[in-house]
Amino acid sequence: MAQELSQWFQDTIATLTYNRNQRVWSIIVTIFGDLARNPQDKISGAVLSRVTEPMGIRPEALRVALHRLRNDGWLISEKSGRSSLYQLSEFGRAQSNAASKRIYAQFVPEPDTWHVIVLAPANSTTRTKLEASYTENGYLLVTSGVLLGDGPAPCDLGDVFALTGSTPTVPDWLRNRIGSADMARSYADLEIALDQIDGSLGHPADATPTQLAALRTVIVHNWRKALFAHPDLPDSFFPDGWRGLACRRKVAKILDSLERPSLQDLHKDLPTK
Amino acid sequence: MAQELSQWFQDTIATLTYNRNQRVWSIIVTIFGDLARNPQDKISGAVLSRVTEPMGIRPEALRVALHRLRNDGWLISEKSGRSSLYQLSEFGRAQSNAASKRIYAQFVPEPDTWHVIVLAPANSTTRTKLEASYTENGYLLVTSGVLLGDGPAPCDLGDVFALTGSTPTVPDWLRNRIGSADMARSYADLEIALDQIDGSLGHPADATPTQLAALRTVIVHNWRKALFAHPDLPDSFFPDGWRGLACRRKVAKILDSLERPSLQDLHKDLPTK
Incomplete structure (x- = not known):
């Protein structure tokens, strides 16, 4: 029975790690966002190691990523005996909370008000910088110098036409740029994996906390x-056949x-020394 | 008395023909738009010649312009004894009526609804052509590929974002482009001329129909x-100090x-042979 579960767990992880170019620091960000977003929440290095090990992440890679996240101000750490405890910094928590709203939302809001902005004429360097500062704040770049925001x-806004x-009205050329073929493939790949797991999800009740976290x-x-x-x-901004909403539902169901x-x-689930 | 009036008329015309690069066909379009926009309205070549002569327009130039306007389908003509009678074609009347709405309006409408259009990405030739087809229909070109229309x-509209x-919100850079320095100068020149005439307009009651027309x-x-x-x-789309509305009022007052x-x-006012 335990072996059967172990096989099921390994298969599932294998199915889900189809995306081989995963970045370790980004996985850690995901772990904290999913499991430890509260101000008191701390995760030990040992737990992080156990959760990431089934994904093929080596201890050295984990250590490098944790170091980087501390340097970037995402995580803070403290010593606890021979181990370290990690938690989100205030900055990391703010970022993580903002992202979680989108990640765990049941549906995508459909604003009833929008605004278009046209930037002042500028050389391409200045314009590109300005465009980036808008898109980082959730604006959609409609075309060079033109942005769409909600509300x-x-x-x-200063020196812009608004x-x-x-x-x-979102034309096909814009929908195809918002939802590129590459992005559509990300969703398609994810959906295939989710469907595969969904059929085999008989065991999760028996899974260990570490397995569930992984x-x-x-x-x-x-x-x-x-x-x-x-x-x-x-959805009306994406090409026909876009699987974003379908994936959102399937992810919610599996989670x-x-x-x-x-x-x-998770900390109790560590192997005794 | 007659001489005094004649002097006043000549001075006034001189003041108003400050703009030396006037095109004769465009003057004729103005005459028909102001005096002969009804379907039955006809003006003889002789009257056109008498009205335009004080502006320094020679009979040959008038003949060439009338020929061109007939060829372009603006005017139609018919023989009447030794003279010709001219009238607006249906096409010319439609154009003239459309322009007259703007020319004689008491005020500029302030639409409470507008729409922005962003054209599909295209090479610059295609885009320029499309932009022109919109601006000819009253759209404002906000920036390359971006247009503003009322209502x-x-x-x-097809393949556009809307x-x-x-x-x-109209920023300064756009207001300065909509109302360029050249355009501001046209209004300034016109206003100076209008103010000059306004002070001297004691005689119009005695002016002949031909003088009034001119x-x-x-x-x-x-x-x-x-x-x-x-x-x-x-007005909110133009630079500060824009004299468009002031000129509109002064033109209306003088007319x-x-x-x-x-x-x-006008036809009775022709010299007897």
């Missing part, structure tokens, strides 16, 4: 990568069946 | 040239004092 145009309105991590991680490749927009383990249970 | 976005909204023509012509250099937009002569009176 009414803020008053303090029009606030409703129900934008399974949740790979699912959320792939979902997050597909999702954050494009801005948060209603529901893989109960989020408590940090206490 | 809600039509449904049949957003319908209200109260656009005076109206030069005023409307200069106004039309200044006005049609830019799209029909509310009011120069009563539009009837075509019958």
Whole structure:
């Protein structure tokens, strides 16, 4: 029975790690976002090692990634005996909370108000920088120098042309750029994996906290990568046949069946020395 | 008395023909638009010659311009004894009626609904052509590939991004482009001339129908040239200190004092042979 479960777990992880170019620091960000977003939440290096090991992540790679995340101000760490405890910094928690809203949302909001902005004429370097500062704040780049944001145009936009309105018409050329073929493939790959697991998910009730954490991590991680490749927009902004909403539902369903383990249970689940 | 009037008329025409590069066909278009827009309205070659002569237009130039306007389908002509009678074609009347709405309007409409259009990506030749087809229909070119129209976005715009909204924010860089320094100068020149005439307008009651027609023509012509250099937009779209509305009021006031002569009176006013 234990061996059967172990086989099932290994198969599932294998199915979900189809995406081989995963970045270790990004996996760790996913783990903290899924399991340890509260201010008191701490995860030991040993737990992180056990959760990531089934994904083929080596201890050295984990150590490098943790070092980088500390340097970048995402994580803070403290010594606890011979081990280290890690937790999100205030900055990391803010980022993680913002991302979680999108990741775990049941549906994508359909704003009834939008605004278009046209930037002042500028050389391409200046314009590209300005465009980036908008897109980083959730704006959609419609065409060079033209951005679409939700809600009414803020008053303090400065030297831009702006029009606030409703129900934008989104033509095919724009839908195909918002949802590129590469992005569509991310969702398609994820959906295939999710469907495969869904059929075999008989055992999760028997899975260990560590196994649950690992399974949740790979699912959320792939979902997050597909999702954050494009801005948060209603389905009408994407090409026909877009699987974003379908994947959102399937991810939610599978995560529901893989109960989020408590940090206490995860730390108890470590092998005794 | 007659000489004094004649001097006043000559001075006034001189003041108003400050703009030396006037095109004769465009002056004729102005005459028909001001005096002969009804389907039955006809003007003889002799009257056109008498009205345009004080502006320094020679009979040969008039003949060439009339020929061109017939060829372009603006005017139709018929023989009447040894003279010719001219009238607007159906096409010419449609154009003239459309322009007259703008020329004689008491105020510029302030639409409460606008729409922005973003054209599909295209090479610059295609894009320029498309932009022109929109601007010819009253759209404002905000920036390359981006246009603003009044009212809600039509449904049949095709392959464009569109957003319908209200109260656009118009930044300085756009206001300075909509109302360029050249355009501001047209209005400034016109206003100086109008102010000069306004002070001296003691005689119009004694002016002949031909003189009234000539005076109206030069005023409307200069106004039309200044006005049609830019799209029909509310004052908030122009740079600070824009004299468009001031000129509109002064043109209206002076035209009011120069009563539009009837075509019958104009033809009676011809010198007897």
